[in-house]
Amino acid sequence: MKQALKLILSTLFGACIGFGAVVLCITFFTETTLSEFFGNMGNIQLSRLLLSCILSLTCLILAVFVQIILHEGGHLIFGLATGYRFVSFRVGSLTLIKEKGKFRFKRFSISGTGGQCLLSPPDKPYEQLPYFWYNAGGVLMNLLTAILALVLWVAYPEIPLPLHLFLLFSFICGFFLALMNGIPLKMSGITNDAYNLILMHRDLNTRKYLALQLAVNAEVQKGVRLKDMPDEWFPNDEVTDYRNIMQVAVKLLYISRYVDRKEFETAHVLFSEIERHKEEIVGLYVKEIECELLFLELIGERRKEEIERLYTDKIKRYIQRYKIMMSSKQRLLCALALYWENQPERAKEIYEKVARKRDKYLLQGEVNSDLDIMETMLREAQIQA
Template identity: 35%
Template sequence: MKEESEGAILEENKKKAKKSGLKNVGFFLICAVIGMTLGIVSATLVPNMPADVGFYAIAITVFCFFIGYLLHVPIHEAGHLVFGLLTGYEFVSFRVGSLTIYKKDGRYKKANFTFPGTGGQCLMNPPEYNDGKFPSFLYNIGGVAMNLAVSALALLAISETVSMWGNLFLVGFALAGLFTAVVNGMPRKINGFPTDGYNIVTMRKDEVANWAFWIQLRANALLTQGERPKDLPVEPFLLDAQDDLANPMNTSAYMLRYNHYLDQKEFDKAAQVLTEVTPFMDKMMPLHRNEINVEKVFLELIGDNDPAVIQELYNEELIQHVQATHNWMNKKRLAMAYEWFQRRDADKAMESYRELVDMAERYPLQGEADMERMLAEWLKDQIH
């Protein structure tokens, strides 16, 4: 049996290595296609470009393409902001990379908050949900529209009065915007994350997903303003068991129930929520699957504290996720519980406690921060 198990593991590792190799080959092929495309487009669009600078022109255009892609991240999020404001949304937060600007009590504040797998995010408070409808199309398509509009302006700015290098930058910048628009506009998932196009198509087909998307936006706005998870009404999060809880929008809405019970220290009810979503976890986006496992580990630590269960859940994937989201407050709570209940190291547990308290002062979701502080105090009592 042991030999069969080792053989299966070896075969699985070979498959992973082959898949990884194919991904690398695919990446280089994509880069090559992008390079040739940029070269051809540059030669076509840039006026009076000397033939003897062809290679350098391609290299500069490729460089400008990647710089342009970075610039189109805030442009994309600005599109969501502009079209959201035009359709009755209210500003909540705007993030580029880890820099987050959020509004609380009428004042703009700054925070450091990362969201793995995304370059930016614009969250807004939506208008009221009436008769199964709210204006969602323009808010979702706003980023794509802004990328296309700015790219079109860049192409129009190409002229003989601009230097060759300036024109090359405009070409690379415009193509980066087109690339960003296509990637975000296609109805698909990228590494499990739904694109704007995916949201639009799914919400038009599925009324539950439409409702769940609205719930996420409204709950996020309330939490940013300081509303506690326990104060959010739990009824809207009661999706039916037959609903697709692997859908990212449905998962996010459903997990609001978990925090609702966690904030009241009703750990049995919180655990029941995790049990209900478990059958869908294989199809979930990695972020949601890992976050659910984080909470499973936490409940196990403060409950039965079975080392075998914790070891099974706390695998390599989860360790990497915890490291990538180290500035999320629930990771400090997890570390605090792990250091005490598993390792009986009160000093390290209290170190995580102090980090959590310090983080709470500048956390974008103030309602969630208050919940985490409450749970940290409860854990502190267990230690002492």
């Protein structure tokens, strides 16, 4: 019921915004006042109104899509200009990567983000990491293209209506995105570009955390497992601020190495320790921590009350949402089928499906690790049977 109500309210809200945009466009381009428009609504043909709605909404959607691409393109251009190297470029869930010298598309998404440009850091000490232009590039690109769209919109009023509308919406969307990322904000616990810049300006360690995350991500996409990366990349630093998303991210990478090494008891202790601070941690990371704790409980003590505590409806939905893009969720489903649902054949099917589709996953190092762990689980289950 709650989800249905949320869907209805969001749909109505979107419809109101769309109708408002259409009314403003019609009154502006036809030199009709708002009072005249509403007074003569009965004389307006329904087909004309629908056509205006479709045209305006199409231009708006296209402008949003283009501005998202431009935002991530800004990160890419300014990052490459300051020594970073290309890793991946994502809009929505469509992700462009360079694999074995060739570009190809894969699917991946992160809740709370419309896109993401990931680069590997230049080979410099983190104290000298050129962080400003890489982080500010998206805002600058949105702002520059918004101004350009406004100039063209004003300078060429006689161009075709669809293009005129597109330029207007490009200005509005570009300016809005520039504000949303240029004013320091946390949205659902996720920090925007301006917030990250402030963190890195104030704290040298935050620059180190950014460099580590980018370096690890680049290697994971190449197929390198966490356990095979240099030890010095994973300092066991104490988390002093659990609201600092970068500190927590590096800590989670450090703990995840123990899972990859199959040192499950140590991983369970460390994940349990960080879970105690879940009220301070961004929601996305809390779900990841709970998924890993659920997995570790399934292959460990298998306490019924603990599994039921962790395996909530919220976590079930999270698993279903990301199971196609993240092999770690398939590893969890394999453990659930094997140890909770007592369906060894189902567990084997999950493993075989991941093995067949391994090349489609973005995080190749993660899928290599998860397949290895699932193989161990199935082999030990067969021995015990």
